[in-house]
Amino acid sequence: MSNVRYVIEKDTKQAHQYFSDKLAFETDCSDVYADIKSGNHDFVLVDVRAREAFLKSHAITAINIPHGEITQDRMQEFNKDTLFIVYCWGPGCNGASKAAQKLSELGYLVKEMLGGIHYWEDFERYPVNRRVDDAQK
Numbered sequence: 001m002s003n004v005r006y007v008i009e010k011d012t013k014q015a016h017q018y019f020s021d022k023l024a025f026e027t028d029c030s031d032v033y034a035d036i037k038s039g040n041h042d043f044v045l046v047d048v049r050a051r052e053a054f055l056k057s058h059a060i061t062a063i064n065i066p067h068g069e070i071t072q073d074r075m076q077e078f079n080k081d082t083l084f085i086v087y088c089w090g091p092g093c094n095g096a097s098k099a100a101q102k103l104s105e106l107g108y109l110v111k112e113m114l115g116g117i118h119y120w121e122d123f124e125r126y127p128v129n130r131r132v133d134d135a136q137k
Contacts, residue, residue: 025100027111029120032085036061043083047117048099057130059087059120067099075106083109090118 009015035041045062047054054064065074067088078084084103088095096112103110113120120126 025111026114027085028114029124029126032059032113033120033124033126043085043111044078045113046084046086046099048086048088048095049117053089055131057117057121057128059117060127060129062087062129065099067095067102070099070102070106072106075103075108078108080107081109083111085111085113087113087116087120090116 009018032045035043036045041061045059047058047062047064048067048070049064050066051064054062054066058064067086084100086096086099086103088099091114093116096116100110100112115123117128121128
């Protein structure tokens with residue numbers, strides 16, 4: 001028997017539900033950038049890394065709220081119907097998941113951007129805001 005077929009869900013309705021549920025909570029760099037480019041920017045893109053990492057480089061339009069700073073008090077400036085798209089370093093980091101958990105607990109809509117800044121900047125080569133230090137000039 002094939003390794004791929006060793007375990008397979010034959011109930012296509014269950015598979016459809018699984019993937020629909022997954023897409024309800026995830027997005028990717030391509031979709032986020034396409035929306036930013038088209039002006040269909042009805043979400044707040046949040047870089048949840050430490051401030052220093054954000055200052056070095058971050059996705060265009062992103063704001064910085066480190067996941068450890070996501071509290072009821074900090075988020076009061078946002079309406080409860082705000083959709084947050086959160087990202088961190090990349091697939092090896094769970095900072096975006098931590099942020100999404102906190103935001104959803106506070107009653108906000110949230111999706112995690114898969115790949116984080118690593119995929120955004122290094123693989124897709126989408127625009128970033130970057131700090132240039134004196135040594136780089």
